[in-house]
Amino acid sequence: MLAVHSYGFAARITRGPEASRLYLQCPLTDTADQWPDERVWDELGTRFGEPVAPGPITSKQVVPLRGVVFSPVRHGRLFLLGDAAHLISPMGAEGMSLALHDARRPRCG
Ligand SMILES: Cc1cc2nc3c(=O)[nH]c(=O)nc-3n(C[C@H](O)[C@H](O)[C@H](O)COP(=O)(O)OP(=O)(O)OC[C@H]3O[C@@H](n4cnc5c(N)ncnc54)[C@H](O)[C@@H]3O)c2cc1C
Incomplete structure (x- = not known):
């Protein structure tokens, strides 16, 4: 949600x-x-916009989150992949998938 x-x-x-x-x-x-x-x-x-059923909270942190896309991600035969190329918030829950995708098919940009 x-x-x-x-x-x-x-x-x-x-x-x-x-x-x-x-x-x-x-x-x-x-x-x-x-x-x-x-x-x-x-x-x-x-x-x-609706009540949330409470439960025990076992851990709480204030974490600085940010999203960054670096460019260019390629210098000759050197490629930036994964978080080194594009850091997305853990809330996106897809950083690992993107990193694996990068490794399979590095961007040429
Ligand atoms: C709280 C949290 C929850 C997340 N949940 C999800 C999720 O549900 N689904 C999802 O797809 N993604 C999730 N992600 C994102 C995902 O973990 C990352 O996007 C993914 O691990 C990126 O992989 P990577 O190989 O680019 O970087 P990393 O996994 O960070 O790997 C980089 C490695 O390089 C090593 N390293 C760093 N500097 C050096 C150096 N100088 N020399 C040698 N080694 C070095 C580090 O120790 C590390 O092992 C989450 C991230 C966080 C923080």
């Missing part, structure tokens, strides 16, 4: 039948202590 809200991005990505990875965009200056579990669940509900 993904949401782009005026408060920021939110995502709930299932990791098996009983676990999820949750993402909430927040100011980079925030600390995990400023995000008690109740606030996390409330904020997810607000951004998703």
Whole structure:
């Protein structure tokens, strides 16, 4: 489940039948202590536009995420592949697939 809200991005990505990875965009200056579990669940509900059933949160971190595409990715016989060529947020959940794709078919750009 993904949401782009005026408060920021939110995502709930299932990791098996009983676990999820949750993402909430927040100011980079925030600390995990400023995000008690109740606030996390409330904020997810607000951004998703519907209540979210709470559960235990086992780990919480404020992580700087960014997306970058480097260019050019080729210098002669030297190729940049994977995250070295295009760093995408873990929320995209496709960095590994893209890296494998690059290795199979390096870009010529
Ligand atoms: C929290 C998180 C969740 C993710 N979830 C997903 C997901 O669900 N699905 C998905 O497809 N992708 C996911 N990704 C992205 C995926 O992990 C990366 O896109 C992928 O691993 C990129 O592969 P890579 O080979 O380019 O880089 P890496 O896997 O980072 O490999 C680079 C390697 O080079 C080594 N290295 C660095 N510097 C040097 C040096 N100077 N000398 C020698 N070795 C060096 C590093 O130690 C590392 O082993 C996730 C990433 C994160 C952080």
